Amino acid sequence: MQKRNIEEFNSFIESMKLMDIPMIGRKFTWYRSNGTAKSRLDRALVSQEWLDLWPESKQYVLDRSISDHCALVIKHSLIDWGPKPFRYLDVWHTKAGFMDKVKEWWRNYDINGNEIWILKEKLKRLKKDLKVWNKEVFGHVDRSKENIMSKISELDKKDKDNGLEEEGRSERKHLFAELKKINYR
Amino acid sequence: MRIISFNIRGIGGPENGRYPRDIIMKEEIDMTCIQETKQTNITDEKCYVVWCDNNIEQTHHGSENGAEGILCIWNKYSFSLSKSRSSKGFIILEGKWGVKRQPTIIVNVYSPCAFNEKRIMWEYIIKIRR
Numbered sequence: 001m002q003k004r005n006i007e008e009f010n011s012f013i014e015s016m017k018l019m020d021i022p023m024i025g026r027k028f029t030w031y032r033s034n035g036t037a038k039s040r041l042d043r044a045l046v047s048q049e050w051l052d053l054w055p056e057s058k059q060y061v062l063d064r065s066i067s068d069h070c071a072l073v074i075k076h077s078l079i080d081w082g083p084k085p086f087r088y089l090d091v092w093h094t095k096a097g098f099m100d101k102v103k104e105w106w107r108n109y110d111i112n113g114n115e116i117w118i119l120k121e122k123l124k125r126l127k128k129d130l131k132v133w134n135k136e137v138f139g140h141v142d143r144s145k146e147n148i149m150s151k152i153s154e155l156d157k158k159d160k161d162n163g164l165e166e167e168g169r170s171e172r173k174h175l176f177a178e179l180k181k182i183n184y185r
Numbered sequence: 186m187r188i189i190s191f192n193i194r195g196i197g198g199p200e201n202g203r204y205p206r207d208i209i210m211k212e213e214i215d216m217t218c219i220q221e222t223k224q225t226n227i228t229d230e231k232c233y234v235v236w237c238d239n240n241i242e243q244t245h246h247g248s249e250n251g252a253e254g255i256l257c258i259w260n261k262y263s264f265s266l267s268k269s270r271s272s273k274g275f276i277i278l279e280g281k282w283g284v285k286r287q288p289t290i291i292v293n294v295y296s297p298c299a300f301n302e303k304r305i306m307w308e309y310i311i312k313i314r315r
Contacts, residue, residue, distance in 0.1 A: 004300075005300055005303075008300075008303075008304065008307070009303075009307075012307040012310075012311065015311055015314075016310065016311060016314055017314075030192075041192075042190060042192060044188070044190060053186075053287060054186050057186075062208070065204050066193070066194070066200065066201050066204050067191070067192055067193055067194040067221075068194065069191065069192035069193075069194070069220075071189055071190070071191035071204075071205065071208060072189065072190045072191070073187065073188070073189050073208065073212055073214070074186075074187070074188040074189075074190065075186075075187050075188075075212070076186060156199045156200070156203055159199040159234075160198055160199045160200055169230065169233065172233075172237065173233060173237055173239070176237035176238065177239075179210075180210075180238075
């Protein structure tokens with residue numbers, strides 16, 4: 001019976017023209033809690049058209065958590081967007097002396113070579129300095145993120161213990177929107 | 186295209202929602218396929234526990250005996266649904282993907298254990314593929 005089962009499943013995969021994609025992380029997706037058995041019960045299968053569209057799709061088997069099954073994350077290879085852009089935040093201007101600081105940095109970069117090379121290297125160093133400075137001055141972004149996350153955990157706990165009222169649910173939703181904004185900054 | 190597929194073993198408690206939620210956020214997931222919700226009905230409120238976002242849509246097939254139950258939640262800006270079909274053990278979503286509106290079919294399967302039921306499901310899915 002088991003054998004027929006496998007055969008029929010394979011012929012299903014074949015007639016669907018589906019393909020198994022590489023597994024990353026683990027070989028098995030299900031573990032009996034006492035550890036006596038494990039199996040690959042979960043899988044992602046894709047078509048050729050899928051692979052043409054999303055080349056090198058892979059399934060990442062995550063660590064076990066709340067279930068005896070592992071979660072699968074199906075992703076395709078990341079597209080190389082080329083060099084990272086020079087990021088500049090308007091909010092920097094709200095800090096007194098910001099422009100003078102940039103001018104000072106710019107003047108003091110000591111680089112030899114032709115003009116294009118000098119410009120490129122100066123921008124590179126400026127980027128680095130700005131990154132450090134941004135963290136020093138606007139580093140509170142991380143703190144507010146932590147703050148939001150701990151509020152969400154609190155609401156989750158309440159939800160678990162007594163259930164959440166409409167108000168609590170909408171607050172949690174609002175907090176998530178805030179968190180998202182920060183993450184995309 | 187980023188998908189998470191997860192046999193959650195019950196979607197009831199918020200602690201079970203938090204786990205996929207964190208991954209969905211971290212991995213910037215577009216589509217979530219959940220198996221074994223153990224719920225007969227999934228309200229939008231319940232979805233927000235798993236995926237806290239205003240831009241989600243869902244389709245589910247309820248559990249009939251307290252076990253089973255499958256659910257798909259997706260970001261409506263990533264995937265726009267044209268047609269969904271579901272039965273015991275699977276949900277088929279047909280729609281357009283992304284800004285290029287690429288025709289895409291996603292099938293979330295929680296396979297029945299009984300061989301004859303498996304067979305019915307396979308045949309049904311094959312028919313749709315044709």
